[in-house]
Amino acid sequence: MSASKRVAVVGVGTMGSQAAWRLAARGVEVVGYDRYAPGHDRGAAGGETRIFRSAHFEDSRYVPLLKHADALWEQLQQETGRELRRLTGCLLMGPADHHQMATVLQSIAEHGLDHEVLDAESLAERLPQFRIEDADAAVLDRRAGFIRPELTIQTAARRAEQLGARIHRYATVREIVPVANGVEIHTDSGSERFDTAVVTVGPWVNDLLPDLPWEVDIRRLISAWYVPTTDAWSGEDRPAFIRTAPTHCYGLPSPDGVSVKLGLSRALHRPAGDPNQLDRTVQPEELEAFTDLIGRYMPDLNPDPVRLSAYMEGYTESSRPLVGPLPGADNVVLLAGFSGHGFKLSPAFGDIAADLALDGASPQPIDFLSTLDRAEA
Secondary structure, X not given: OOOOOEXXXXXXXXXXXXXXXXXXXXXXXXXXXXXXXXXXXXXXXXXXXEEEOOOOOOOHHHHHHHHHHHHHHHHHHHHHOOXXXXXXOEEEEEEOOOHHHHHHHHHHXXXXXXXXXXXXXXXXXXXXXXXXXXXXXXXXXXXXXXXXXXXXXXXHHHHHHHOOOEEEOOOOXXXXXXXXXXXXXXXXXXXXXXXXXXXXXXXXHHHHOOOOOOOOEEEEEEEEEEOEOOHHHOOOOOOEEEEOOOOOEEEEEOOOOOOEEEEEOHHHOOEOOOXXXXXXXXXXXXXXXXXXXXXXXXXXXXXXXXXXXEEEXXXXXXXXXXXXXXXXXXXXXXXXXXXXXXXXXXXXXXXXXXXXXXXXXXXXXXXXXXXXXXXXX
């Protein structure tokens, strides 16, 4: 590893703030650029809470990365003295024969994860706010809970600065130009040369890298907050939850105990269009899927939301993120297209970005995510 390298981090959000922290912790000269400022609400990182879980629906190969992220969450909290994550558990529900329920049980078995399988009677007794159907399974992932995204990004960025990083706020990067033995970062204020650049611009990836050989589909997603009509949702130990089918959804009781946040999957949300002109107005018809879910599975929630928020996420065709060097530019490390699964893993991917920027490789098991020779399924 060469700690003497100068590394640019373009986009100091979910992944970029963590990459800046992990690079600065290694004694690297780090300069971050963000079109707004760390923790802003215009990209993919807002919404007050995000889910952390140790079990994985999509692919059990993520579990070692989740364990690495778990340790780094603890480290960042210890270094900063801030509660960024609270472990309350996460209830995973869906038809027992659904492929995602099979995958989550596979990941639990392969990696010996702390969990509990709940039958309908146990669920009704312990967590009466949830309804399941006769063919459903319910699994409580105990090493799970919620993360505070805005606080996390600001905290990671501030920790990076304490360790020597510099962050240019409200500095839009217009172009990244590979040059001999390095890369130039062009902004409206001029250009600066670095040994390596880590690009973590979230929904702006297609704008900044228009010739990217993979499609990253930018979607406009909605979060909606609902007030419970009973006390069943109250208490610090109330778990986050995910339902796989018939409508994929997720939710988190608010830390203040006032409401419950609900969100839906990619398929139920429209393309974002220009990420610089995100439509933040939620139309009544966009709430129909939420209303149906509440009536069927969470009848203790008042079906009229008290808060709405629109944000953006980038999806790949395979739902696996792009992690690794940009084709034809080994000194540009790309992290993009996390497909709704990125925040819980962000400290691990920040550490992996530091590995790739300094060494060109990472000891973490990322072969199934690597940009090298990758073709979308």
